[in-house]
Amino acid sequence: MKNQQTDSLPSHPIGVFDSGVGGMTVMRALMERLPFEDIVYFGDTARVPYGVKSVATIQHFTEQIAHFLLEKQVKLLIIACNTMAAVAAETVRRVSPVPVLDVIDAGARNAVATTRSGNIGVIGTPTTVNSNAYARSIHALNPKARVYSQACPLFVPLVEEGWLDHPVTRLTAHEYLKPVFVEQIDTLVLGCTHYPLLKPMLADITGNRMLLVDSAVSMAEQTAQLLDEMGLANPQREAPDYQFYVTDIPLRFQTIGERFLGRSLNKLDMVQL
Template sequence: MNNRPIGLLDSGVGGLTVVKQILRQLPHESTIFIGDQARLPYGTKTPPEIINFARQLVRFLISKNAKMIVIACNTATAAALPTLKREFNLPIIGVIASGSQAAVQQTKNQRVAVIATPATIKSHAYSDAIQQLQANIQVKGLATPEFVTIVENNQYRAQATQQIVQQTLSPLNEFAMDTLVMGCTHFPLLQPLIQQAVGPNVQLIDAGSATVQAINTQLQQLKLTASDKQIPQHQFYTTGKTEQFVKIANDWLQPAVITAQHVEVTALEEN
């Protein structure tokens, strides 16, 4: 048994979708989350920049006594996971492997689309992972950075957003996929609009949700699971504005009511 928290990091609020699944699936586990809103979007940054930012966030979570790190960000997973696993001596999990495996298990017509940030699409991380699992699957990637902006600006319930989502996903209309990977942890907040845009016959894959199963497996293998008698604690930090972060977090994580603390980027850089 180990009652220390699971540490999660993201470029912004998207990783809260993974926190939500931990609250549902692993209710005795404590969490500590940091969203690097001051430096988003990660999807337009270079791999060295993303690695550096992710390294700083991992150090912050370790300083808060995290027992495991979850890179709840597809962009950071694609760019930084191998480096971070080499540099730090604790379990580190990304979100791409689980999302890819779920897509392979789901598709029937061997056509899988992936929507993600430009950096994730450019890395080919999903197409490589999916085709390593099953080589005959056709994978089409589409960069949708505007979806991150919509979520971070708390516009995912705005009336005009459905049309934006529809237009953004229109390049996938001729691909005839039966499975769509939401390859950014921000995107589940847009899931109803994405489903409406692609139609009811396309199965959506939430990579973050799939990752929680891998988290649970690794916690059990390493004997790091929390006691079922523990009252879990959940801590939230952001490098951005706490008011906006809390507004989105309380909407998404309800009925939980959370508060957040601000962390200066300079403090991360000095750590």
């Protein structure tokens, strides 16, 4: 870390983690919303995707990652992966001495603030949807809300293929969203960190019928608020430090990573857990 002389908690980095590159949509939103914060990103690219694994395995992997980032002296942990947030957020909170924010809570808060009718749609991976975590978070904030969830397992591979506005992706989206559309929802939560890359196509398909809640943007907003309230905002006014750790660097990593981040990827290290 840079601020060795003034090693107070606010000068410490934020820790962000995901099962792979998806969380870089959250990283990108944080970089834009909080341009003076140092950020350490962890992507478990050797074991991605988590959305198809069992709950016990996801909890075990998630705890390993949280320990890794806590050793990097982070002042805040952000669970940028909806699948981990859905089934392992409590596991992280149990082991973490610093505050823990997660994308599901952030997305749920934003959805409840956005909806007028109280009818909220949620799309995500099978594990996220089966966990029912969004419905629980939304109902904890507004018991009158009605939540309609739909798993969209093909959206992640479609995004990674780069088919962000391809006829195949549109046809897949129409197929997945058919049952959601009949429910008269006015708000649709993009409950997976890959989905913000499909936002232009989804906005086109859904038209003016509903608002799309981007959990990456919601997360950045919630983080800014928390840092402010807790006096944890970084006082530095120079260019921040961004460090990326991954468990594997596959062939297409650079391409996919930069597509998610919207800028070039520097300071990338491979580690084993």
